Each structure stands twice: as structure tokens, then as C-alpha cells.
Amino acid sequence: MGLYLRPETLSDALSALAAGRYTVLSGATDHFPARVLATPAEDILDISGLAELTAIRIDAEGIWIPARATWAAVHAAGLPAFAGALVAASREIGGQQVQNAATVVGNLCNASPAADGIPPLLALDAEVELARLGARRRLPVAEFVLGNRRTARAPDELVLGLHIPRPARPARSVFEKLGARAYLVISIVMVALAAEYLPDGRIAALRAAVGACASRALRLPALEAALLGRHPDPALVTAEHLAPLHPIDDVRASAAYRHAAALTLLRRAVANLGAPEGRPS
Amino acid sequence: MKDFSATRLRFTLNGRAVATLVDPMLRLADLLRDHLHLTGTKIGCNAGDCGACTVLLDGCQVCACLIPAGQIAGRAVVTVEGLAEDGRLSALQAAFLRHGAAQCGICTPGMLMAAADLLAHQPHPDEAAVKDALGGVLCRCTGYRKIVEAVLDAAGGNAAAPALADADGVGARAEKSDGAAKITGSEAFGADRRPPAPFLSLRVIRSPYPHARFTLGATAALMAAHPGLVRVLTAADIPRNLFGIYPTGKDQPVLAEGYVRYRGEAVLALLGDAETLAEIAERDLPLHWEPLPPVTFADAATPEASQLHPHAPGNVLCRGRVVAGDVAQGLAAGAARAAIAITTSFVEHAYIEPEAGYARRVGDRVEIFACTQTPYMDRDELAGILGLRPDQVRVIPSAVGGGFGGKLDLSLQPLLCVAAWLTGQPVRQIYTRPESMAATTKRHPARIQAEAAADAQGRLTAFRFDGDFNTGAYASWGPTVAGRVPVHAMGPYRVPHVAAHATALYTNDPPAGAFRGFGVPQAALATEALMDQLADALGADRLDFRRENALRPGDRTATGQVLGAGAALVACLEALRPRWRALRDDAARRNEASGGPERFGVGIACMWYGIGNTGMSNPSEMVIGVTPAGRVTLFSGAVDIGQGSNTILRQIAAEALGVPAAAIDLVTGDTDLTRDAGKTSASRQTFVSGNAARLAAEALRAAILREANAAPEAGLTFRDGAIVIAHDGIETRLTPAAMVADAEGLVLRGEGRFDPPTTALDDDGQGVPYASYAFAAQIAAVAVDTALGTTRVERIVAAHEVGRAINPTLVEGQIHGGIAQGLGLALMEEYVPGRTENLHDYLIPTVGDVPPIEVILIEEADPLGPFGAKGVGEPALVATAPAIFNAIADATGVRPTTAPCTPDRLLALLHANTSKTAR
Numbered sequence A: 001m002g003l004y005l006r007p008e009t010l011s012d013a014l015s016a017l018a019a020g021r022y023t024v025l026s027g028a029t030d031h032f033p034a035r036v037l038a039t040p041a042e043d044i045l046d047i048s049g050l051a052e053l054t055a056i057r058i059d060a061e062g063i064w065i066p067a068r069a070t071w072a073a074v075h076a077a078g079l080p081a082f083a084g085a086l087v088a089a090s091r092e093i094g095g096q097q098v099q100n101a102a103t104v105v106g107n108l109c110n111a112s113p114a115a116d117g118i119p120p121l122l123a124l125d126a127e128v129e130l131a132r133l134g135a136r137r138r139l140p141v142a143e144f145v146l147g148n149r150r151t152a153r154a155p156d157e158l159v160l161g162l163h164i165p166r167p168a169r170p171a172r173s174v175f176e177k178l179g180a181r182a183y184l185v186i187s188i189v190m191v192a193l194a195a196e197y198l199p200d201g202r203i204a205a206l207r208a209a210v211g212a213c214a215s216r217a218l219r220l221p222a223l224e225a226a227l228l229g230r231h232p233d234p235a236l237v238t239a240e241h242l243a244p245l246h247p248i249d250d251v252r253a254s255a256a257y258r259h260a261a262a263l264t265l266l267r268r269a270v271a272n273l274g275a276p277e278g279r280p281s
Numbered sequence B: 001m002k003d004f005s006a007t008r009l010r011f012t013l014n015g016r017a018v019a020t021l022v023d024p025m026l027r028l029a030d031l032l033r034d035h036l037h038l039t040g041t042k043i044g045c046n047a048g049d050c051g052a053c054t055v056l057l058d059g060c061q062v063c064a065c066l067i068p069a070g071q072i073a074g075r076a077v078v079t080v081e082g083l084a085e086d087g088r089l090s091a092l093q094a095a096f097l098r099h100g101a102a103q104c105g106i107c108t109p110g111m112l113m114a115a116a117d118l119l120a121h122q123p124h125p126d127e128a129a130v131k132d133a134l135g136g137v138l139c140r141c142t143g144y145r146k147i148v149e150a151v152l153d154a155a156g157g158n159a160a161a162p163a164l165a166d167a168d169g170v171g172a173r174a175e176k177s178d179g180a181a182k183i184t185g186s187e188a189f190g191a192d193r194r195p196p197a198p199f200l201s202l203r204v205i206r207s208p209y210p211h212a213r214f215t216l217g218a219t220a221a222l223m224a225a226h227p228g229l230v231r232v233l234t235a236a237d238i239p240r241n242l243f244g245i246y247p248t249g250k251d252q253p254v255l256a257e258g259y260v261r262y263r264g265e266a267v268l269a270l271l272g273d274a275e276t277l278a279e280i281a282e283r284d285l286p287l288h289w290e291p292l293p294p295v296t297f298a299d300a301a302t303p304e305a306s307q308l309h310p311h312a313p314g315n316v317l318c319r320g321r322v323v324a325g326d327v328a329q330g331l332a333a334g335a336a337r338a339a340i341a342i343t344t345s346f347v348e349h350a351y352i353e354p355e356a357g358y359a360r361r362v363g364d365r366v367e368i369f370a371c372t373q374t375p376y377m378d379r380d381e382l383a384g385i386l387g388l389r390p391d392q393v394r395v396i397p398s399a400v401g402g403g404f405g406g407k408l409d410l411s412l413q414p415l416l417c418v419a420a421w422l423t424g425q426p427v428r429q430i431y432t433r434p435e436s437m438a439a440t441t442k443r444h445p446a447r448i449q450a451e452a453a454a455d456a457q458g459r460l461t462a463f464r465f466d467g468d469f470n471t472g473a474y475a476s477w478g479p480t481v482a483g484r485v486p487v488h489a490m491g492p493y494r495v496p497h498v499a500a501h502a503t504a505l506y507t508n509d510p511p512a513g514a515f516r517g518f519g520v521p522q523a524a525l526a527t528e529a530l531m532d533q534l535a536d537a538l539g540a541d542r543l544d545f546r547r548e549n550a551l552r553p554g555d556r557t558a559t560g561q562v563l564g565a566g567a568a569l570v571a572c573l574e575a576l577r578p579r580w581r582a583l584r585d586d587a588a589r590r591n592e593a594s595g596g597p598e599r600f601g602v603g604i605a606c607m608w609y610g611i612g613n614t615g616m617s618n619p620s621e622m623v624i625g626v627t628p629a630g631r632v633t634l635f636s637g638a639v640d641i642g643q644g645s646n647t648i649l650r651q652i653a654a655e656a657l658g659v660p661a662a663a664i665d666l667v668t669g670d671t672d673l674t675r676d677a678g679k680t681s682a683s684r685q686t687f688v689s690g691n692a693a694r695l696a697a698e699a700l701r702a703a704i705l706r707e708a709n710a711a712p713e714a715g716l717t718f719r720d721g722a723i724v725i726a727h728d729g730i731e732t733r734l735t736p737a738a739m740v741a742d743a744e745g746l747v748l749r750g751e752g753r754f755d756p757p758t759t760a761l762d763d764d765g766q767g768v769p770y771a772s773y774a775f776a777a778q779i780a781a782v783a784v785d786t787a788l789g790t791t792r793v794e795r796i797v798a799a800h801e802v803g804r805a806i807n808p809t810l811v812e813g814q815i816h817g818g819i820a821q822g823l824g825l826a827l828m829e830e831y832v833p834g835r836t837e838n839l840h841d842y843l844i845p846t847v848g849d850v851p852p853i854e855v856i857l858i859e860e861a862d863p864l865g866p867f868g869a870k871g872v873g874e875p876a877l878v879a880t881a882p883a884i885f886n887a888i889a890d891a892t893g894v895r896p897t898t899a900p901c902t903p904d905r906l907l908a909l910l911h912a913n914t915s916k917t918a919r
């Protein structure tokens, strides 16, 4: 029989991880679907009782998304406009049933190439805070997600949450998701862009990320560079900027299509960055 | 499966405190259903994909299949059973009932809970908010429109409430007779009733290869390693290991004998307790596989392809043909000529209820409770497999959580019955979603080449059609498809010269069987493309061109049948004309205004559909009688799979008997209690069983009047156990309690039998294949994003000639649901064996994908129909995908030829077109 622990304090959770091998369980929305036909023998550390990892915090430093923050909580948190991409994603992750249970951190830790949460986190320059008994460390999301369902988390570590830094300048971010139906759909491609603006509306800093076009979501440095110092203009986005992507053919779409769609979504996202309702705040 | 030591759990369930000892990793859905016996929460996928299990957790909707029991400690759970207040339906439930928002009802609990969450947080939502809230619950039956209306109505009358019927006879928007059970969660679907304990569970081991040979080693070690494993069934245990739909086409083993023809084919059956069965790993089974190269649809007909069945040289299961006139001459005579090639994909029925049920042995009989669309065919087929007489098998249909043709074939019944028969113990099985998708039948993929011509006056002169249909590993309903397609291929048009051929080919794909329309929806994609091409070539309006060629009463079809009254396609087209003009103008205006990549287009398509079997007898028999208690009971063997036949047959019987429908009790389905009403398919239950019910009720009425010596126009009332007959100003009372009951417990009875008058088709397909045809025309308005290749259907207008709408709410519900399935077929549904065996890789439309639908019902009484009615189940779907394809062509100038027209396919077409024009 497997062990099931549902600690109420972080130190109990970390002690458990220090003492044995556990599968961490949070909203269970990735956990159970992976076990429809067979359930492996495993010990479970259910972190849903960790009240101290629930409250989203917004302060001068930025935003703290703790491990137990659900997508619904992100949507309801009244996040500042610079985090708009994450808010937009929060309403496109599954249906509301899933959004009410699933966590942002779980989405990241599951590290699916099609995880909608990861491009926004990359674009927002988020950092992952991990803890093991007696030690903490921080990693940029880009260094945390290593590949398809692979992360830099050690088996005895727990992800405590995500730090999203508040940009120094006025900023906003956008998210575009493409799926083959209206709701409840795994993305064919999704993109997230976060921009900081100069007073005249030109771009002072840009981070662009694309998901479902490689084994993990990727930033596009050439595109970011090309837009620097320019007003957001979709015409500045070229196919060459997509060089880092290497999408695959699957049941959702062909690789060639993903390339073309990523280009279109990026152009639209850039256009949205310049749209009037999107004046930076 | 690994379980966890039970822990004590306290939580609130529907307002009551519950304390229980439970495995903390048990899914909440299983806790509710298996431990707390609240089966109103349904399981359609166990993966979060369907939303049928939606419950409220602390007031917010969640999937009960994704919540570990350990996480509900101290929290409040509300299920569908908790919605009714003081035993009365909640306002939301009442609105669902009023609007006909539940068809099969398997999604209904989930829909209700999602809506309850919304209304609690946002009492006056708009339609967009309703859709956002219901976006995580899939419905395969309703097309969602009536569900959205019901929620808006419950929220305070944002949607027009349908006029409540003051009568409930023919033509009334009567509430579904089984509606209340569906919205309270009390309806018993296949998985909702447990067999009497102790019972065995059954797990099927299936082939991982599409084509392979295998050997089975000794099972002793496996049995020894798993004491809970009671028995392993192999092919040798099946008394007669061959079944199939057609008497001459039985080609499918219950358990494969050393050779498998599709991925998912049943190889072994394990019997034991559920926990033991779940923990047995496939790699521990003594099976040794030798994979063989699979025969694909592309190569099945080539000389090199392996021959899959000895009786089918060239892998040809069967061919169908209809030939009239001289097609070469007709094509040559045309002033305009068009050709098209269409391919379509496997389409999965995706009913939200996976197959489930149980069987038990009772003396020398076996009883099975399971979902089915055809209890009597099941009974006879099971008897054949078991080597028993048909009267030794009793089929008790469960409520059916969606069928659409997919539950016309046997699925889990043969193994359950064999296992119960051999062990003497009740045996239960519930398919997982992946198992349901891998093992059961699909819509036939088609590869079609067609050609047509019209003269300078715009009259069709010729139509040629060649269609190959991938029937997969076994025959199933392949012959029905091959027979029905050539009859319908030329569409509802007058064509003097026709040559239509259809071939069903065996492959190593899953068996293709019956699916709403039996191949006609695939054929219509080709036919209706040709109609647009010809109209365009002649400079004619696309609606006018169809109207000019539409079949009318008195016309001769390609099979030589002369159509009677009720062939009212022209009326459908005329009803659409104002909307056609307005929508086309609107699209033109928006195209002009749009500077961006969005293009707008409008498409039209027509269809006809023969009701009932093709050129074959398909009778239905009904019995109606009066019990000693003075109640009227209709014994109906017709299975209601959500479409509403229980309600409609009762309305028809009530009208014929001259009483309110509420006065009639229903006994349905059970093969021990009812006569054979035939299968629920081919859109035949209203027309065929409706006639049988009408005849039975008329006979009962005559019997009552005879007994009372009353005149034919006398009024009947059933009151306080008496039958009161009012005639000539006097009342006569009959007292059933004082009368002698027959063997079936009836003191007065009427029987009705109806078999549509048809003839078999000759070698050229000539004859009278159907007694009645339904006609329809639909318009689709779409917006295509030409930069992404995505298509959004903005509106459907559907004009259906239904003879007589016995219950307009139910007819609209069928049309909405058919349109949603047609939309899926056109844009997103493609089953790929081994790759899309779940409801997140296999996409069906969600509430956000189905646009507003305007339904126009044309009622031209069919002389043969009960009160003039004909069927609508399949006709609803046929025209939708062609109308959408034509709308995409209208919007973009490129014509889709592959279904589904996914974004990547459409974008590739658009790019090919631009590079062509650039050259």
C-alpha cells in the first residue's frame, strides 16, 4: 500500500521529501489524467493542505504566485497590466472546472511542451523558487524547464512559487492561443509577449516566447532585438526570427502549419502591444 | 492499481455532514458513485475532458474525476442530487425540462452543476458568460443551444421560454416523459446499476497491433500470481465465436483466435475482482505477438494487399449500385460539367456514456442490463453466440447516454453474457474512454470521385459517383452504407442519367459501422460541391439552381420510385430564400469592409434521406392496454437513446386513443415485456414505431368502444380506476378491476404492427427502397481567418421538411444536435487509431463552437406517416458539413476536399492557391 501524506506545514512537507521519494500532488489535473488506464505504485505528497502557499501577493517588487495558487485565483487576483499575459492564459486553460483546481506551478512543473502557462512566465521573466529541507534557491523559468516533461527540480525539492518582477518602466504583456475549437483545447501554438515602453511608446525591452513549437517553450532573442527601440509594428516580425523553433507534426497540426501560425500569432501579439487599449500602465 | 490506506474523512455532502473511511487517492467521482451510491454524477472519461462529473466544491465547479478524496476534507460538495429544494426541482432544473435541454441526459448533471456555479456567482449572466461557464462540459446530443437558453431563462427570462403546452398530444411541446429522471440524476445508465453482489468484474485484453498473429501460453502462472483472478476466457470458451449484423456477413470473433485484424480487437477476457484486474500488467500476460504489415485504406484494393477475410477477395466486403439511363451520354450532353474528389476521416460517435452494464445467469437463461440501440437484434445475436434459444436471453436496455449508431453493434454484451453463463455469477464491465474509442465502431472514411453535368437551362443531365468506404476489420453495418449511399448519392435532385457505385473495403482499421447517416453525409460533401460548381459555371444562383432541380411529388428518382406527397424540398428552399439573400449581402458587405485576413462566406446544401431500412422489411410492433387498475400502458420495444421516442410514441398513442399523454404509462425496451420494435436507427422510430403505436392505440380505442357499445367519436377518460366513455350526452363506465386480465395483465388491449412498404432493389438498384423520404436544406455562414486557416461558423439556418412535428421542441433538439455533429465532421473530428483515443486529442464541438441556429420546420403531412410525421434524426446532420464546405469555398475561393477541414489543411490550400495565382 502506498503512503499518502497531506501535511499542513511546509516544514513537514520538506521533511517528508527529505526522507523519501514522493510524487508531489497539487491540483491533480495533470496527475489523474496521466493515470486513466494504469496507476503506478507511488507514494503521494499532497500539498493542497499548505495554507501558507496559497495567497497571491502583489507588492513593489512584483507578484508572488505561490504553489497553491490556481488559475482561477490568478484570474481573480486583480494583477497589474504588466502581467496581462498570465491573466489571459488563466481563462484559456481547460474549462472552469480545471481552472478552479489546477495551479500555475503545477502547469510549470508538469512541463508539457503545450503548457499554456509557460510562455507567459518566460515573457514575464519569472523566477522559480525551490526549497529543500534547510535550503532554498531561485532559478529563471528558462533554466527550470529543461525539455518535454523535464525540469531542474531535484526529487527532494518542492517548488514554493513564482516571482514575477515588476518592470522598471511602464509595461504590458499579451497572450495569444490557437486551438482547433473554442473551449477545452490543447494549444496548437501559443505566444506571449511582454514589453516595457519608453515614454514615446517605443519598446524599451521585449521578451517573446512561443509554446508547442519545440520540446519546451522558447524565447525568440532575434525578434526581441529587432523590436528594441521601435514602435510595436507587426511588419517587423519576420520568419527568420522563428529560427529557434522546431515544431513537429502531430494530430493537432503539421510542423509547417505551426511555423506559419506562430508567425501570424506573433504579428498579432505585436499589433496588440501597440493597440490603443493597451497603453502601458 | 495501488491503493492507499484508508483514512477518516469528514466533509459536507449536499448539506449533510458525512464521515467515512476512504482511500485518500480515490477520485471523488468514485467515492460518490461507488461508496456513497450517488450515481447522479457521471463518468465519461476520468480525465477532465468531458465535464460529465462536474460537482461543486465549496461552491465552485470542479471535475469530480480529478479530485482526490483526501482533498475534500472539511469542504462542501454539492452534486446533482443536491439541487432540488425540498423535493422540488430547482428553477434551473425546471428550465432544463421546459427547454428540452436534456436529450440522453448523460451530460445533464454536469451541465446543471456548471450552470449552478455560474448563477450563484453571477445571477444575471449574458450568453458569453453562460458559454464560459459551460465550456468545460461536452454534450454530444443537443448542440448546446437549448442548454444555453435554459440557463438564461433560469437566470431571469433573458431567453424566450417556449410556450408551455396546454395539451400534450401530437404537435405539443410536451415535456420529455423521462425528462425529470434525467435532470435529477436518478436515470439509470449502464454504469449506474450494480449487479447483485457478489459479482465479478471483467477486463478485456486488446490487441496493441492493427494486424498480427499471436499465441497464448499457459495462464497458470498468471492465475497463481493473482489469487483474485478467477478465470481467463479465450476464444475456446465462446460457444459460437462469430457474430455480425447481417445473417450472411458474420465475420467477427468475440475473442480473436490467434489472429487480430485491428488495434483494439478483443483477445482475452479476465474475470475477477476489480482491484486484481486493474493491477495485472499487460506485459505479464502469456501473449506472444507477431505483428504483420497492416492493410490500409490506401492499399486495400491493390493486388499486393493481404487478403483479410477468405470470403472477400480483393478485400471487397460488398458493392452497391444504382444505375439509370446512360451516364456517359448524359455527361456529354451537359453544357456545364464539374468533377470533385473528396476524402473523409474516421469519425467517432463520442457519446458521453462509455459502454457499461452487467449480465447474470438466471437458471437456464441469461439477462443483460446494458446500453443498446437494438434490444431484439442483441437478443438474437447473443443467443447465437451462446448457442441458446433467443427466448433464453433477456435484454434489459439501460438508459442510453448517447448512441448515434454506435450502440447498434454489440460491444461488451457477448463477453458479459458468456462470462455470466459460464461462471454462474453476475459479471460487470464499464469501458474506459480509451477502450470505448479503440474497440467500437466508427463512421466510414470515404474516398469519393464524382462528376455531374447540367444543360444550358440549368437542368441536371447526369451524375456519376464512385465511392470507396473503409469498413475496417469487420463488416458491421458496412453493407448498409454500401446500399444506402448509391440511392442517395445524386442528392435530392432530378437526374435522368445516373451511375452511382459504392464499395466497402476491409482494412486493418477499427470496424466502421453505423453512424447517423450511414455514409450519406460523406457522399453529400461531393454532391453539394458539384451543385455549387455547376451553378457557378452556368452563372446561376446556387439556391435557384438547386430549386430548379429539386425532386418534387410525382418525380421519378434514380431507383425508379415515383415520389408521393411530402417531397417538399422546394418549400424548404423557398423558406430559406430570404435568409440566403440577407446573409449573402451581409457577407459581401463585411468582405468589402474587412481590410484584414478575415473572409466571410455563405454556403447552402440540400439533402434527402430515406426513412428506415433500404429495400428491406423493418417492422415494428407495439402493444397498448388497460390494466385492472385502470391505467393505460404502452409496451414499447423502441429504445429511447435521448432523441425522445418515449415521449413521441406516447404523444402519438395518446392522440390516437383520445386521452392526454400523461394518462399513458410506458414500459420500454425489456425483451421479456415488449415486442420487437426494431432498432433505433435509420430515423425510423417516429415513422415506423409511431405508426405501430398509432395502430395499437386505435385498436385499443376500438376495443373500448366496442365494450361500451359507444360510437366512434365518443370521448374517453380514465378516472379513479374506471374508463369513462362519453357519447350522445351520456356516460358509460367500464370497471377494469372487474374485468378478466390476460396473460400480460391487461383487461383490454390493442396491438399495432407497421412495416414500411418497400421493395428489394434489383441489380441496377431499381425499386422502392424507402416508403418515405425526409428533405432539408441548410445555410451556413462562416468567417475564415485566412492567415490561420481557422473557420468559425457564425450561423446555421436549417429548413427541414418533417411531415408533422409531433413535438417541435424535440424536433428542434434533433436538428440542433445533428448540426453540431455535422460541424464537427466538417471542421475538427478525425479519429486516428492509437493516437486520438481520448476526448482531448479527439475533438468534438464545445458550447463555444455551435453558432446560433435558426430552425424552420416545414410540415407537409406524409400520407404514410403517423399523423403525417417522418423521421429527423439523421436528416439533421447530412446537409451541415456540405453547407459549411460550400461556405468556406464561398469565403475564400478555395474548395476544401478533405474532411475535417482543419486549420492546417485549409491554410495549405490557401497557400497553394496564392502561389498558383502568383505564378
Ligand SMILES: Cc1cc2nc3c(=O)[nH]c(=O)nc-3n(C[C@@H](O)[C@@H](O)[C@H](O)COP(=O)(O)OP(=O)(O)OC[C@H]3O[C@@H](n4cnc5c(N)ncnc54)[C@H](O)[C@@H]3O)c2cc1C
Residues within 6 Å of the ligand: A023, A024, A025, A026, A027, A028, A029, A030, A031, A032, A033, A047, A067, A092, A093, A094, A095, A098, A101, A102, A103, A104, A105, A106, A107, A108, A109, A110, A114, A115, A116, A117, A153, A157, A158, A159, A160, A184, A185, A186, A187, B047, B048, B049
Ligand atoms: C481537461 C483539462 C484541460 C486542460 N487544458 C489545459 C490547457 O488548455 N492548457 C494548459 O496549459 N493546461 C491544460 N491542462 C493541464 C493543466 O490543468 C495543468 O497543467 C495544471 O495547471 C497543473 O496543475 P495541478 O495543480 O493540477 O498539478 P498536478 O496535476 O497536481 O501536478 C502536475 C505536476 O507538477 C508537479 N507539481 C505540482 N506542484 C508542484 C510543486 N509545488 N512542487 C513540485 N512539483 C509540483 C506534480 O508532481 C506533477 O508532476 C488541462 C487539464 C485538463 C484535465
Ligand code: FES
Residues within 6 Å of the ligand: B042, B043, B044, B045, B046, B047, B048, B049, B050, B051, B052, B053, B054, B063, B064, B065, B066
Ligand atoms: S469524467 Fe470527469 S471530466 Fe469526464
Ligand code: FES
Residues within 6 Å of the ligand: B101, B102, B103, B104, B105, B106, B107, B108, B138, B139, B140, B141, B142, B352, B401, B402, B642
Ligand atoms: S444530452 Fe448531452 S450528451 Fe446527451
